Amino acid sequence: MHSFFLFFLGFLARIIIKIHKPFVIGVTGTIGKTTITSNVATYFWSLFWKKEVQISPYHYNGEYGLPLSIIGAKTGWRNPFRWIWIFMIAFYRCLTPYPKYLILEYGVDHPGEMEFLLSIVQPDIAIVAPISPNHLEQFWTLQKYRSEKLLLLQSTKKRIVHESLRSYVTEDALYYGTGSMSDVDASHLEVDIHGVTAQIHVYKMTYNIELSTFGMYQIENILPLYAIAYMMDFDMKKISEYAYLYAPEPGRSNILSGTNKSTIVDGSYNGGFESISRGIDSVIPFLTKHKVFIFLWDMRELGDESENLHKQLAEYITENIHPEYSVHFYLVWPLMRDFVFPILSQKYPTFSSLSSRVLGKMIQKEVQKRENQSSIIYVKWSQNTIFLEEGIKFLLNTESDKEKLCRQSEDWMKKKDVFFAHLTN
Numbered sequence: 001m002h003s004f005f006l007f008f009l010g011f012l013a014r015i016i017i018k019i020h021k022p023f024v025i026g027v028t029g030t031i032g033k034t035t036i037t038s039n040v041a042t043y044f045w046s047l048f049w050k051k052e053v054q055i056s057p058y059h060y061n062g063e064y065g066l067p068l069s070i071i072g073a074k075t076g077w078r079n080p081f082r083w084i085w086i087f088m089i090a091f092y093r094c095l096t097p098y099p100k101y102l103i104l105e106y107g108v109d110h111p112g113e114m115e116f117l118l119s120i121v122q123p124d125i126a127i128v129a130p131i132s133p134n135h136l137e138q139f140w141t142l143q144k145y146r147s148e149k150l151l152l153l154q155s156t157k158k159r160i161v162h163e164s165l166r167s168y169v170t171e172d173a174l175y176y177g178t179g180s181m182s183d184v185d186a187s188h189l190e191v192d193i194h195g196v197t198a199q200i201h202v203y204k205m206t207y208n209i210e211l212s213t214f215g216m217y218q219i220e221n222i223l224p225l226y227a228i229a230y231m232m233d234f235d236m237k238k239i240s241e242y243a244y245l246y247a248p249e250p251g252r253s254n255i256l257s258g259t260n261k262s263t264i265v266d267g268s269y270n271g272g273f274e275s276i277s278r279g280i281d282s283v284i285p286f287l288t289k290h291k292v293f294i295f296l297w298d299m300r301e302l303g304d305e306s307e308n309l310h311k312q313l314a315e316y317i318t319e320n321i322h323p324e325y326s327v328h329f330y331l332v333w334p335l336m337r338d339f340v341f342p343i344l345s346q347k348y349p350t351f352s353s354l355s356s357r358v359l360g361k362m363i364q365k366e367v368q369k370r371e372n373q374s375s376i377i378y379v380k381w382s383q384n385t386i387f388l389e390e391g392i393k394f395l396l397n398t399e400s401d402k403e404k405l406c407r408q409s410e411d412w413m414k415k416k417d418v419f420f421a422h423l424t425n
Contacts, residue, residue, distance in 0.1 A: 012071055013067035023100060024122070024125075026104050026125070029149060030131045032130070034061075035221045035248070035249075035252055036224055040225065041053055041103040044103070055069070055102075056069035058074060061104075061106060071086060073090070110139075114152060123156050128161045130165070131145070133273055136301065160174050163175050163177030163179050174231070176223040176227055178216075184223045189216045194255070197209065200239075205236065209243050214253045215279060217282065226239060251406030256397075257396070258367065258395045265376065270383055271380050273313060275381075276296065280317060280320065290373070292378065294328070295359065297333055297336065297381045298310075307338075315343065327348055328351070330350075330363060331359075332359060334354070356388045361391075364394045377392075
């Protein structure tokens with residue numbers, strides 16, 4: 001049945017691509033992949049009519065997600081009538097006007113998946129974000145995982161690649177990053193609690209940019225737009241205009257107002273070792289003047305590297321955050337408890353639980369004690385069966401801001417209620 005549905009979806013998506021021939025921008029990688037995909041789409045919406053640009057509203061990727069993104073439909077799960085409806089949508093889209101630009105996320109979690117995705121559509125421009133350990137249970141090694149991702153570059157002539165991957169790429173590419181050796185780079189990065197500013201350099205041209213999101217690493221997620229503008233001869237000044245109005249999607253380093261004048265940095269959508277490390281780096285400049293609460297969750301699908309990478313994360317924290325600073329750690333789920341807690345608890349106030357709601361209440365009590373010191377609550381990494389966003393709800397200054405959190409649909413809330421009802425701490 002699995003093979004039939006994949007064949008069914010791939011067949012429908014290929015027909016749509018063959019009939020309409022949209023200009024495709026494909027994005028892969030591990031760190032910032034979905035954010036870059038979203039940035040490209042919203043940037044294009046600022047340049048063209050919205051109906052001319054298509055992206056999956058559900059952030060679908062992978063062997064099911066990419067063809068569904070092309071069709072513009074929601075998954076049918078196990079409901080046969082929904083799959084019939086998907087067929088009807090695909091047939092309709094074959095016969096009606098289709099967007100000129102298609103922004104696709106090429107996600108892979110097992111060997112051979114990228115080859116299948118490329119058999120459906122090869123991008124006109126390929127973007128590869130940084131690649132860090134992920135899905136190692138299926139790939140066994142980072143090298144195999146990285147090689148699978150980099151197959152995207154072989155399918156196109158226009159390539160935009162993060163500087164960290166330069167030594168693994170044999171094709172011609174335009175590189176981006178915060179290092180001065182990149183074709184598109186950033187300097188003069190300044191970060192405060194309201195956002196980040198920088199100067200962007202594209203060959204001999206310099207552009208100022210301002211983002212209302214947390215973390216210097218967020219600048220890197222904007223840099224591919226300059227590379228696209230260079231390749232497509234767009235006006236690069238408009239990227240700064242777009243960035244000024246930029247608002248990150250829920251759970252992607254949003255800045256929220258917290259209880260007792262605290263500031264919440266909500267990175268609860270997802271993450272991994274590299275993104276958590278970068279988040280820690282962005283928090284460090286605030287340690288001298290703020291009380292900081294760091295709210296973290298297990299890193300998953302790491303296979304045999306799971307214990308090692310969790311311990312590496314703990315050691316990275318102890319090497320970069322001096323115990324004299326006012327920082328507390330709140331760790332959710334067993335891997336954080338077993339491998340990170342024993343290391344961090346030797347130097348910092350550290351708490352562990354299986355429930356994000358339990359820890360959210362603990363942070364709330366601590367924040368409310370801080371009358372004369374501003375607090376920052378940094379939340380990073382969540383997914384199914386963890387739901388750090390539910391812990392954030394206890395920390396919000398405004399009840400209505402719950403709508404700004406990720407996974408708040410009726411279906412998700414039903415799943416969460418069942419999960420927390422059966423959870424034991």
